[in-house]
Amino acid sequence: MNSPIDTKVLQSFRDMMGENGWEIVAEMIDCYLEDAPKLIEAISQAVAQADATRLRSCAHTLKSSSATLGATTLSHLCKELEVISQTENISLVDKVPQLEAKFAKVKVALLIRRQHV
Amino acid sequence: MNTTDIKKKSPLLLVVDDDKFMRLQLRRAMEQVGYQVAEASDGEQALAAYSCLNPDIVLLDALMPLMDGFSCCTQLQTLSGSDRTPILMITALEDQESVDRAFAAGATDYITKPIHWAVLRQRVQRLLQSSWAIEELRQQTERSHQSEAQLRLVLEAAQMGTWDWDILQNSLKYSNHLEPMFGLIPGSAHLTYEAFLNAVHPEDRDYVAQAVTDAIAAGKDYETEFRVIWADGTLHWVGSKGQVYYDNTFKPLRMVGISMDITDRKRSEAELQHQTRRSQLFADITLKIRQSLQPKEILQTTVTEVQQLLQADRVLIYRLCPDGTGSVVTEAVVSGWPVILGQTFLAEVFPEEYRQLYKQGRVQVIEDMENAKVTSCLIEFVQQWGVQAKLVVPILLKSELWGLLIAHQCASPRQWHSFEIELLQQLANQMGIALTQAQLLEEETRRRQELDRSNIELQQFASIASHDLQEPLRKILAFGNRLKDKYGEVLTDQGRDYLDRMQNAASRMQTLIDDLLILSRITTRARPFTTVNLAQVTQDVLSDLEVRIQQTQGRVEVGELPIIAADPLQMRQLLQNLIGNALKFHQDEEPPVVKVYSRFGTQRQPSEGQATDAWQIIVEDNGIGFDEMYLDRIFNVFQRLHSRSEYEGTGVGLAICRKIVERHGGSLTAESKPGRGATFTVTLPITQRQGDAISEGPPTNRHNPDG
Secondary structure (H helix, E strand, O other), X not given: OOOOOOXXXXXXXXXXXXXXXXXXXXXXXXXXXXXXXXXXXXXXXXXXXXXXXXXXXXXXXXXXXXXXXXXXXXXXXXXXXXXXXXXXXHHHOOOHHHHHHHHHXXXXXXXXXXXXX | OOHHHHHHHOOEEEEEXXXXXXXXXXXXXXXXXXXXXXXXXXXXXXXXXXXXXXXXXXXXXXXXXOOOHHHHHXXXXXXXXXXXXXXXXXXXXXXXXXXXXXXXXXXXXXXXXOOOHHHHHHHHHHHHHHHHHHHHHHHHHHHHHHHHHHHHHHHHHOOEEEEEEEOOOOEEEEOOOHHHHOOOOOOOOOOOHHXXXXXXXXXXXXXXXXXXXXXXXXXXXXXXXXXXXXXXOOEEEEEEEEEEEEOOOOOEEEXXXXXXXXXXXXXXXXXXXXXXXXXXXXXXXXXXXXHOOOHHHHHXXXXXXXXXXXXXXXXXXXXXXXXXXXXXXXXXXXXXXXXXXXXXXXXXXXXXXXXXXXXXXOOEEEOOHHHOOOOHHHHHHHHOOOOOEEEEEEEEEOXXXXXXXXXXXXXXXXXXXXXHHHHHHHHHHHHHHHHHHHHHHHHHHHHHHHHHHHHHHHHHHHHHHHHHHHHHHHHHHHXXXXXXXXXXXXXXXXXXXXXXXXXXXXXXXXXXXXXXXHHHHHHHOOOOOEEEEHHHHHHHHHHHOHHHHHHHOOEEEEXXXXXXXXXXXXXXXXXXXXXXXXXXXXXXXXXXXXXXXXXXXXXXXXXXXXXXXXXXXXXXXXXXXXXXXXXXXXXXXXXXXXXXXXXXXXXXXXXXXXXXXXXXOOEEEEEEOXXXXXXXXXXXXXXXXXXXXXXXXXXXXXXXOOO
């Protein structure tokens, strides 16, 4: 899966929103791009402080919003973090850089999308 | 309900999620299909927003920091209206535990993430629809409870009960109020139609059953009134109305209706009917009693009518004599029972003390002679005529006990109703009045007959006496004259003086008798009325009086005088007397001036009351007049205000005048003052009534004062 964004998901999301679908999608992208860095930062801190609850919560949130906008790979990564927060010793987790890298790609892809709108 | 309806109603959705992205997503998704959206980012906010916004539905994220969705859901349940607001929890797809917790916390439903938008919208819509449906149902139930409560209140107030007959099952249900109407204790209602019908009075059963059949067959309203007999034997009236319900094939399913106790109404209706009938009867009988003025008829009518009215075996009237004895004077008795009519009873039968009681209006009511609280001898006494019950009311005439009105029941004892007693009393009162009137009439008739008789006798006497007195008087005058002619010279002066005086006296007596004859003959020898010209009559009178007018140097002025219907000779007599008097009673130094004239006026007949047109004939003089205090006297026979030596005359003249005027239906009055002349006014009706024109006595060819 090369593209960081599953355009089909985004397309169906737009369709579902109806008439002003693209405007809403744009608004959603703005919201996502604003929130996601904070969540990634929070995840990074939670891992550092070994705060499982916070990790789980933030990963869960980022998982679903990412899935909504078609950032399927990012969403899957978040899900892994969520599962780890419940089962493994989170101090051993080293997925934050990977998360940040994925998000950087998603961000670019979304910004391009946003410009099309 | 479709989305259009949702748009129209624009339901308010409260989105509770800590994730801003999620909230935005939900808001936009739902706004797109017509919802209004409010947001809360945590549990506390959610509770506050819920309380002040009253959302129609809550979308609640299960996983939130601080207060998670489950606690929030639990707390939402405690807020008012929460039972009506659906809560849709958003949980993770794979998390069965969360789903269980969501329902345990009171969520209405759940939806999993990632959210499938179509599913969300469908679910929200369904939840709202069912919520609304439940709400509507709840309101309907509430309303129906309310109206049921109101209906129950009204039915209770109206003392009505409801019934519901399932025709297919033949089972009958009563409301609490209905059982007492049938005299049943609560809970013992009739279970079937037949049981109900059995409770209806046997005489009413057929028409009640018919009414039910008709209502079912024709689909019309059932409405009837019937009697029921309670277990205690008392009779009650029930009014009932109902309606039949059918299925599609016009098959009767149910009959539902109300019933109410109408005993009081029926009772007052019956009482009213009785009263009307009673007063009608009373009026009828009273009329019959009062129509007669014959005592015998009054008594007979009363006993006959009362006997029929009361259906008594015997009704009689016991007449009480002043000495205490009494007799049965009238009786109406059913054949087969002894007749008492005509029997008389000694004073001992009816002691004075009893008479006093009855005089005070006492009524004796005996329902059963055997058990009556009266002396055994009285019981024996009345039992000889088979009397078993009796009713006695007094008949009072001007507060005197005249007799008794008695009703007997012979076949059996009898309970006398209060209205029967009252009726008998009232009829006895009416009898008293009728008898009093009859007595008065009798007395009045007797008096009038006596008066007529004595009047006729008196007139006959006057006429005969006057006539028979003439003969000896003529002889006295005739022989007196012969004595004077033949032996006048032989007599001494004194003898001649005696003779003169005797003859003067005889002449006066002659005049007196003449006048009396005239007076008595005004009615006995009257002539029929004809047309009389009073002006002509006056001229005749004046020529008769010519000598006197010349002697007194007097003058008579005659004005307009009418033509009237009258007895011509009597009119002449009337004017002769009045004008004669006017000339006679003149002042010494002043010649008489007499005015005779007429004018138009009215008179009031004592019997008629209203004024009728009349002529007034006036004779006015300038003579000596008289004091009006003697007014009553001057018209009476032999009444004179002056001595014979002053003014000649018999004192009969004005009495004749008055009698003539009265015979003509008029009146004669006078006005005067001593020394100022006198005015006599004759008032005569313009039209003489029928019958006046017919003379009361045998007509004579010519009225002759000399007989």
